[in-house]
Amino acid sequence: MPFIEAGNSRLYHEVHGEGPPVVLMHGVGGNHAGWFNQVPAFARRHRTVVIDQRGFGLSTDAEGLGRSAMADDLALVLDHLGIERAAIVAQSMSGGAAVNFACRHPGRVSALVMADTAQGIALSPDLAAIQAEAMKAGEALTPIERVFGPSFLAAEPSLAFLYRQISGFNRYNARSITGAFPLNAPEALAATGIPILFLAGAEERRFPVPLLRGVQAQVAGSRFVLIERAGHSVYFERPDAFNEVVLGFLAEAA
Template sequence: MLGRVQAQEYRAGPSRLSYHVTGEGDPIVLVHGLSGSGRWWRRNVPALAASYRVYVIDLVGYGRAYRQRALGVQGAAALIARWLDDLGLERVTLIGHSMGGHICTHVAAQRSGRVRNLVLACASGLLTGNIYRVALKLPRAAITGRLTFVPRVLADAARAGPVNVWRSTTDLLGDNVSDLLPRLTARTLVVWGARDALVPPRTGRALAAAIPGARYEEIPRAGHVVMVDAPARFNALVLEFLAGDEPAGGRADRAGEA
């Protein structure tokens, strides 16, 4: 589906953000993780775009926005926050995977007036450790997920390049969001793969416990790329969560709110 939608660009200084838009309704913004791209959401976009307007981002240095120096977690968050402002997006649902969830946590803290819902999928915001130890977990993380997805992971990592992947990894390991979590006001769903070997489920449970009112869901037999390993379950959880934000009359009533 993404391949049939023309990419758009957002420029801020030397940085170029690439994104696709599909569907109609309140906005959902999808943010991929480390060494990823917007293509990682291809099993999720159709289900979400049936009811929402979906924005699929390629972060600076990744996917269609490659051949740039990757921004750090906070730099990427500041750029996305500015992008939300310039597009005038309101009642936003941010959905971020791994490093993308880490970035979305910062965006939700910076733009609480714009971000209504936050979905964190195997987010790295509380991940700690030595970069070499994290690297050693990558092979196990790959084989505990959907094996047919491994070529896509390798292709996107190669496109981003080892320097960007290394820079992003060291940056996210040095950025802990513990202080932000109690101050988040967005409705929050935390979704984890029970077999995540890179960011273990105990991290997800700790993340959810620290966010006021957050809901935690763990998907059996899914690994780190949870939305790829179990797309039907992931999509159902997200849509159910968003439906819980609807008033009795649905989005038509919300459109008339002041």
């Protein structure tokens, strides 16, 4: 099985296809299996790496480090695979790992996609207020309503069920995950010179669109793309649109 030893923990990963490397990193409700709509498309052009963050999917977290170790885990996976430089596509939670890795190792990141996330980025007071309001409003939502927009939930109940089944393989969830991501100033992220894309669903409720637009505006040189009829999980809700936008961005950044 494709495991990497990380202290007393084991990190699961898969590699598909050939070409410029790209790493797909899931959110707190996902794992490597959640990228089933992306892997076939990405692997036609890229050496596509999917990983289970520690405590998710088939990866373990014996030390209980959680988020605190995820940037180091990414370096470990890349080193194990002999990949010096890769594009990173980070969904939600994994944005924190991606931002920290990018700020620490800018030469190892060819492009960065922040999908439905501002994790790992220090928020200005006005944006922090938007985030706090969204978190409070989210208390009235079910877990699945935080993940998906109303359009997807109405149209695709069977896929929403599949998502819950995939999530069920995780040891951690949003309440139990340990550790924390260091916060980086948006100016520090911009200073890396890495091509950066922020992507969001128009029905996003976890990181509201005004928040993500505000963060993107503070990361000089970055781009923003809004996908209609999607919430917090564009990759799952609108995979064709997600793949087209992200693959196009990676091609331009190459």
